[in-house]
Amino acid sequence: MKILLSILFIFQVSLSQVQFCGKSYVVYDRFSKSVIEGKRENESQSVASISKIMTAILAIENNKLDKEVIVDHTIDKAYGSCVYIHIKDKITIQDLLYGLLLRSGNDCGLMLAKATFGSVDKFVEKMNDLAMKLELSNSHFSNPTGLDEEDDGNISCPKDMAILMDYCCQNPIFNKIVKTQVYQRLDGKGSWNNKNRLLKEYSYCLGGKTGFTKKARRTLVTRAKKRGMDLIIVTFNCGNDFAFHKDKYEEVFKKFQSVKIYDEGLNWIDQEVYIFDRDLQLELQPQDQVTCQVIQNQLYLQVNQKTVVCKQLSHYQFKYALYYILKDLIYG
Structure with a gap:
């Protein structure tokens, strides 16, 4: 039939197309689960810290937020972006998640991996299991941080990262965290500001995750919702990524109904x-x-x-x- x-x-719609200056990108519609537009959206590379959304969703799905973790030598391998938790500190899963998603703390990612499945290696297995379940055919995960100096890092493409973000956004805890602009730590040791500038610069933004390594360059995944449309944009190696995301969202919101x-x-x-x-x-x-x-x-x-x-x-x-x-x- x-x-x-x-x-x-x-x-009628008359728009000048927002120009993309970067390697690759995708605009993904959450309702139809389809790509609206993109450039090299199936081409894989190291994705840096935006892969921490995979770390976060596994930790959220397999822990209670108030569970306390004693920081151990697992964090010895953390370098680059960190929130500087210390060995023997007591910290909750909730604080670790906010440190991971707001400040991109590599030390938080390693401790979440250890606390969730007992070891970083086991956690990485679960990352790839979820990637297979979601049919992220151009993705492979090597660690919970996105660091890529000691290995190939976490490999993915814009489309796969959009699908992963869509999955993460089905979880209300994840949504609450990535939408938070300032977080007061439960342990009383200060507050963290969200690195995602789009939350301040674009009122329709519902969250996202930033990333950068020398190998990956700038990576960014964000979500925005307006007039019933719920979109995700992922960009790789785009120097003006925040401006592009904002302008592209507005273009698509006006162009589509x-x-x-x-x-x-x-x-x-x-x-x-x-x-x-x-x-x-x-x-x-x-x-x-x-x-x-x-x-x-x-x-x-x-x-x-x-x-x-x-x-x-x-x-x-x-x-x-x-x-x-x-x-x-x-x-x-």
Whole structure:
């Protein structure tokens, strides 16, 4: 079965394209899980400290925030960016996470790895396990810090890092941390400011992570949300990365409109009833043509003949219908 959804907007857009001066980048849409635009977005390199979002999400998923850690000689291998915790210090997982994501503390990354899975080596195994689960086919992780002088570092591409960031942003603890501009340490030893300048310079920014090594150069991943559009931008070796992220977000927000294709709940598609666990939206431009095809309970959405969504559907069952009816009655 094939359904043609012809969507014609009444607004017109005239924009000068924001120029990218760097190696590679991607603009990723969180709703459709697709690339809106990019340059060499599948090309891998060392990604420096933006790989700490992988470290953070594993630590968050496998620890309680109030768990106390005694700092040991694991931090001896930390160099570069550090928050200067000391051996025998007592510090919570929460403080380590904020030190990792706000100040890019390599010492925090190493201690989180040790505290989470018992050793740095075991932690790195789990990093690559999650990369495989998320199908980050152009990525390989070697350490929890992103340092790349003693080995190849953490290798990835803009698209993979956007997919990883999308996964991380499903966690409310992660979102709270990366959105924090100033954090007061629980141990009473001062405060940390977030290195992500975009939080101050762009009100729609919801967080991100900075990175830099001599090998990787500047790397940056950020997230912004406006008028229902939820985007992630990743840049590699871009000298004006903060300005580019801000300008590119604004360009895309003006150029595209978020259009709801299907509502959460019950939807009729070619005389069949299917269950959607959430609203299905696409970011579309004027004159875009959307086609919908269901093959063996698999939904394929195409924009201008390019598949942007592939989603497994569930057929209508009475218990699901009752759930959504009650939900509407209770919550409106």
